[in-house]
Amino acid sequence: MATVELTDTNFNKTVEKNDIIIIDFWAPWCGPCKSFGPVYEKVSDEYPEIVFGKVNTEEQQALAGHFQIRSIPTTVILKENIAVFQQAGVIPEEGLKDIIKQVQELDMDMVRKELEKQQAEGNA
Numbered sequence: 001m002a003t004v005e006l007t008d009t010n011f012n013k014t015v016e017k018n019d020i021i022i023i024d025f026w027a028p029w030c031g032p033c034k035s036f037g038p039v040y041e042k043v044s045d046e047y048p049e050i051v052f053g054k055v056n057t058e059e060q061q062a063l064a065g066h067f068q069i070r071s072i073p074t075t076v077i078l079k080e081n082i083a084v085f086q087q088a089g090v091i092p093e094e095g096l097k098d099i100i101k102q103v104q105e106l107d108m109d110m111v112r113k114e115l116e117k118q119q120a121e122g123n124a
């Protein structure tokens with residue numbers, strides 16, 4: 001699947017309609033972003049069941065702020081509308097594939113239970 005440009009307008013709808021979304025936060029002036037872009041595109045072609053989105057941090061500052069993006073490129077992965085991975089920097093192709101495999105195998109019931117536990121401890 002080709003990458004999708006994510007904006008304030010289409011972000012929520014995209015997240016709601018897809019189980020896994022991988023997001024590349026980037027900017028046109030960013031050198032490492034330019035080297036990561038082709039790797040990201042190549043990997044996206046191998047996973048047609050996953051949405052690969054790109055967020056231009058210059059144009060979509062609210063989205064970048066929501067995810068507290070401090071440096072770019074940053075890769076964020078959402079599964080069932082929960083952020084399960086976030087890492088700044090260029091990720092090599094095999095590393096990205098390995099992360100995707102781990103996310104696909106992730107037990108979201110366990111993740112939700114852990115989140116509930118953390119929230120309960122935070123409110124105690």
